[in-house]
Amino acid sequence: MGKICVVGLGYIGLPTATVFAGAGYDVVGVDINEEVIALLEKGQIMIEEVGLLEEVRKVVKSGKLRASLTPEEADVFIIAVPTPINHDQTANLDYVVAATSSILPYLQKGNIVVIESTIPPRTVEDVVAPIIKAFGVDPVQDIHLVHCPERVLPGRILHEMRSNPRIVGGYTKEASEKAADVYRRVVTGEVVETEATIAEMAKLMENTYRDVNIALANELVKISSKLHINAYEVIRLANKHPRVHLHSPGPGVGGHCLAVDPYFIVEKAPEEAKLISQAREVNSSMPSFVIEQIVRLTASLFRAKIAVLGLTYKENIDDVRESPSLQVIQLLQQYKEYDVYPHDPHVQQGKVNVPLYSLEEALTQADLVVVLVEHHEFEHIQGEQLLKSMNRPVVLDCKNCVKIADERIKVYRLGDAILQKGLD
Numbered sequence: 001m002g003k004i005c006v007v008g009l010g011y012i013g014l015p016t017a018t019v020f021a022g023a024g025y026d027v028v029g030v031d032i033n034e035e036v037i038a039l040l041e042k043g044q045i046m047i048e049e050v051g052l053l054e055e056v057r058k059v060v061k062s063g064k065l066r067a068s069l070t071p072e073e074a075d076v077f078i079i080a081v082p083t084p085i086n087h088d089q090t091a092n093l094d095y096v097v098a099a100t101s102s103i104l105p106y107l108q109k110g111n112i113v114v115i116e117s118t119i120p121p122r123t124v125e126d127v128v129a130p131i132i133k134a135f136g137v138d139p140v141q142d143i144h145l146v147h148c149p150e151r152v153l154p155g156r157i158l159h160e161m162r163s164n165p166r167i168v169g170g171y172t173k174e175a176s177e178k179a180a181d182v183y184r185r186v187v188t189g190e191v192v193e194t195e196a197t198i199a200e201m202a203k204l205m206e207n208t209y210r211d212v213n214i215a216l217a218n219e220l221v222k223i224s225s226k227l228h229i230n231a232y233e234v235i236r237l238a239n240k241h242p243r244v245h246l247h248s249p250g251p252g253v254g255g256h257c258l259a260v261d262p263y264f265i266v267e268k269a270p271e272e273a274k275l276i277s278q279a280r281e282v283n284s285s286m287p288s289f290v291i292e293q294i295v296r297l298t299a300s301l302f303r304a305k306i307a308v309l310g311l312t313y314k315e316n317i318d319d320v321r322e323s324p325s326l327q328v329i330q331l332l333q334q335y336k337e338y339d340v341y342p343h344d345p346h347v348q349q350g351k352v353n354v355p356l357y358s359l360e361e362a363l364t365q366a367d368l369v370v371v372l373v374e375h376h377e378f379e380h381i382q383g384e385q386l387l388k389s390m391n392r393p394v395v396l397d398c399k400n401c402v403k404i405a406d407e408r409i410k411v412y413r414l415g416d417a418i419l420q421k422g423l424d
């Protein structure tokens, strides 16, 4: 075993540090956020992820995982800092540049440096390697530099981190071999060696594939709306074809992967990436489409109270980054005639800048419930509860997840022909 320095202790870095520490490595986890470090020193964490707190406690207690505000000498450096998007939809590489710069004074010959952050194609080649070279360390001769992207599913991060196949893209062939061996110590899935640029592009295309397919489903909803066709029934029947898998429509695409990564490709080849760009546009337009349905469902009301259920970008997690729900709420608030009551059992008030309410507060006297996220809590909402609390028992289910079969409650779904044909 050896020593690993993980830079960036968020949704990816902290589980990564924990998994390596659990496998017997001495791990120092580094973050610039003092709160993250102070909590980790006590075996506590800031993020919600299934099983993570228990595993963190164990490795902190055993001394295998330590927390620090500054990097230290190690055998392997793993950089897992954010790569958000700038206003002009280009990748913001400031964190990657800062994190890479922060490890430079600690680099020794033979070290492995892994960029796990998602990055635009050619970033290792054109950005990271030159930073290392400028410091006087040769990224070919002195160290082993690789890109090893993550593809875990929030909610299953620890499991997938250990079992998913991994792509290890080296700046040199030797670098991919050396780094792949490290990952093979903790990963049961296949660890594939390739070049850095191929690994960068493969990661981006994984998320782009999903974004484009969701856009196709969302476009189907819009087309079906115009033609008065039930989109869900179309999807159900088309998917009976053995080689067709239409995705599920929804109120948009969020998270800092699917809603961001395709832009990293568009940025590098805008003329060529036309379909990718269009798919982004379709998915980004969905919050407005939801608003159109809300307006129709409340047309007869004066100052409607709207309970908005679900703020995260996907179900059963606490992550609100790039969440379409926040856009829906923002758009609703621009309509001065709505009283908007957001509720999310997974999100703490400090994480969002809209006021949050309990389910009871949100439902009481509401004229419409809009379900934007498929949290398991919302699948089990009882008709009786809505009848008891709401002013008018009407639901707009944007994720096709509400299971209420009570004729006294009107449940409309985003791709429903009923909703499109007109309301009774």
Ligand SMILES: NC(=O)c1ccc[n+]([C@@H]2O[C@H](COP(=O)([O-])OP(=O)(O)OC[C@H]3O[C@@H](n4cnc5c(N)ncnc54)[C@H](O)[C@@H]3O)[C@@H](O)[C@H]2O)c1
Pocket: 007, 008, 009, 010, 011, 012, 013, 030, 031, 032, 033, 036, 080, 081, 082, 083, 095, 098, 099, 102, 116, 117, 118, 119, 149, 150, 151, 152, 153, 154, 256, 257
């Ligand atoms: N979250 C996911 O599900 C997921 C999946 C695949 C890939 N990724 C990619 O992994 C990368 C990290 O994402 P995340 O979700 O873990 O981000 P995050 O925001 O949850 O965590 C990043 C952490 O890095 C810290 N940080 C920022 N700059 C630093 C620096 N210079 N030195 C030390 N710490 C620093 C921040 O304080 C934060 O705690 C991104 O590139 C993301 O696109 C994320």
